[in-house]
Amino acid sequence: MSQSYSIALIQMACSQAPEANVAKAIARIYHAAEQGATVVCLPELFQTQYFCQHEDVELFDLAEPVSGPCIESLRQVAKETGVVLIVPFFEHRAPGLYHNSVVVLDQAGERIGLYRKMHIPDDPGYYEKFYFAPGDRGFHVVETSVGKLGILICWDQWFPEAARLMTLAGADILFYPTAIGWHPTEKAEVGHAQQDAWRTVQRGHAIANGVFVAAVNRVGYEQTSQTDAGIEFWGHSFVCDPFGIMLAEASADKEEVLLVEVNRDRIEEVRRHWPFLRDRRIDAYDGILQRYADHSHPNVSPAEEKEPQ
Numbered sequence: 181m182s183q184s185y186s187i188a189l190i191q192m193a194c195s196q197a198p199e200a201n202v203a204k205a206i207a208r209i210y211h212a213a214e215q216g217a218t219v220v221c222l223p224e225l226f227q228t229q230y231f232c233q234h235e236d237v238e239l240f241d242l243a244e245p246v247s248g249p250c251i252e253s254l255r256q257v258a259k260e261t262g263v264v265l266i267v268p269f270f271e272h273r274a275p276g277l278y279h280n281s282v283v284v285l286d287q288a289g290e291r292i293g294l295y296r297k298m299h300i301p302d303d304p305g306y307y308e309k310f311y312f313a314p315g316d317r318g319f320h321v322v323e324t325s326v327g328k329l330g331i332l333i334c335w336d337q338w339f340p341e342a343a344r345l346m347t348l349a350g351a352d353i354l355f356y357p358t359a360i361g362w363h364p365t366e367k368a369e370v371g372h373a374q375q376d377a378w379r380t381v382q383r384g385h386a387i388a389n390g391v392f393v394a395a396v397n398r399v400g401y402e403q404t405s406q407t408d409a410g411i412e413f414w415g416h417s418f419v420c421d422p423f424g425i426m427l428a429e430a431s432a433d434k435e436e437v438l439l440v441e442v443n444r445d446r447i448e449e450v451r452r453h454w455p456f457l458r459d460r461r462i463d464a465y466d467g468i469l470q471r472y473a474d475h476s477h478p479n480v481s482p483a484e485e486k487e488p489q
Contacts, residue, residue, distance in 0.1 A: 186440065187439075190209070193399050195229065227269060233307070243270040267282065281333075295333070305408070305411055319332075337381065354393045361413035382395055390454065398415070399415040
């Protein structure tokens with residue numbers, strides 16, 4: 181296993197035709213492989229436009245099982261190109277049960293990892309709780325021939341617990357396939373701050389954990405029905421190192437293949453100087469398992485919280 185390897189992020193626009201989106205993705209995977217990439221990551225739900233802008237039971241027909249035609253076609257691509265593929269998809273797990281998932285394919289085209297999105301948003305234009313059950317496979321690293329990959333999906337990127345657990349499982353790099361953008365009515369007022377927060381929190385995960393972070397987004401404006409306001413996806417796919425230094429960043433509106441070399445020696449170098457994992461107080465973190473502290477009676481134990489006789 182080499183200490184250095186190249187990753188490619190496929191930043192793309194998605195049309196209403198799943199077959200065309202898959203064909204576009206495949207063409208860019210071949211291009212990335214020709215440029216020397218050994219790991220290629222596609223954006224969240226790349227087969228379709230971002231359909232969660234509204235609730236419609238007919239859209240469950242877009243889902244497919246792990247052994248469905250999209251994954252099967254990409255297994256062949258992985259085998260032909262000799263790259264590790266990170267493939268997000270809308271998973272039909274069982275009748276009435278769906279997930280926002282990622283399959284990892286090795287260089288022989290075999291399925292070696294399956295991650296189901298753990299944190300499911302429910303916001304205007306992002307009605308994912310209607311479509312997706314929360315993931316039930318936890319935070320497990322995928323061991324590949326080139327490195328140990330931590331795979332998370334979009335909304336997961338705001339949660340430091342997910343990044344930390346992937347790091348403790350041994351991840352060298354965290355991949356975040358993403359579909360995020362601006363609501364047209366909000367962009368002028370808070371658009372810059374939203375995008376900066378998105379970039380900053382993920383760089384924070386890299387710094388706090390001493391790992392590489394790779395976030396891959398889509399681009400373009402998508403309005404999936406006349407009742408939707410639509411979303412302008414802001415691109416800016418990027419890779420940063422364990423010190424939070426930006427190694428490469430894509431544009432806001434162009435389709436790009438972002439190729440970056442990562443070196444595991446950098447993890448050791450950064451962690452020697454910033455030994456956050458060494459200095460963790462794991463003996464004092466029990467409270468992290470609570471939803472929120474109850475401050476209504478800070479000096480009263482639960483046994484004493486009884487109505488007066």
